[in-house]
Amino acid sequence: MSILLVSVLFVAGIVVLIVGTVLLTSKMTDMMIGEKHRAIVAVIDTGQPPDKWRKKYDRKIARLRQQPGREEEAAELERVAKAEYMKKLDGAINYIKQTRLVRSEEARASLLVDLNAVREKWQRGEGI
Numbered sequence: 001m002s003i004l005l006v007s008v009l010f011v012a013g014i015v016v017l018i019v020g021t022v023l024l025t026s027k028m029t030d031m032m033i034g035e036k037h038r039a040i041v042a043v044i045d046t047g048q049p050p051d052k053w054r055k056k057y058d059r060k061i062a063r064l065r066q067q068p069g070r071e072e073e074a075a076e077l078e079r080v081a082k083a084e085y086m087k088k089l090d091g092a093i094n095y096i097k098q099t100r101l102v103r104s105e106e107a108r109a110s111l112l113v114d115l116n117a118v119r120e121k122w123q124r125g126e127g128i
Helices: 001-044 051-066 071-099 105-123
Strands: none
Touching: 001 051, 001 071, 001 105, 051 071, 071 105
């Protein structure tokens, strides 16, 4: 009887381990790929950096602007933020060029046209 109990517990432990691994892998995939795809959609839809990209800088810039004499620091941080947004946008463009996770080559071409249009807009200082 005790061998049967140990065997059942062993199998149950293996099943729990497998289910946990599958759930963790799913969550990590969503974090790595899903976030990237959501950011790309947000950039195309709004023409602006996604909130997740902006969160790091917006609060700091707002705080600096509220403090007298720190306007230059705020302007410098804003330049740094814009450079980082451009770098992330370039990364998104390169990702779309390379990934196999697009429906078709027509969809890839459409996404690249949209992202490059946003990039040109940002280079002119619009929307960023």
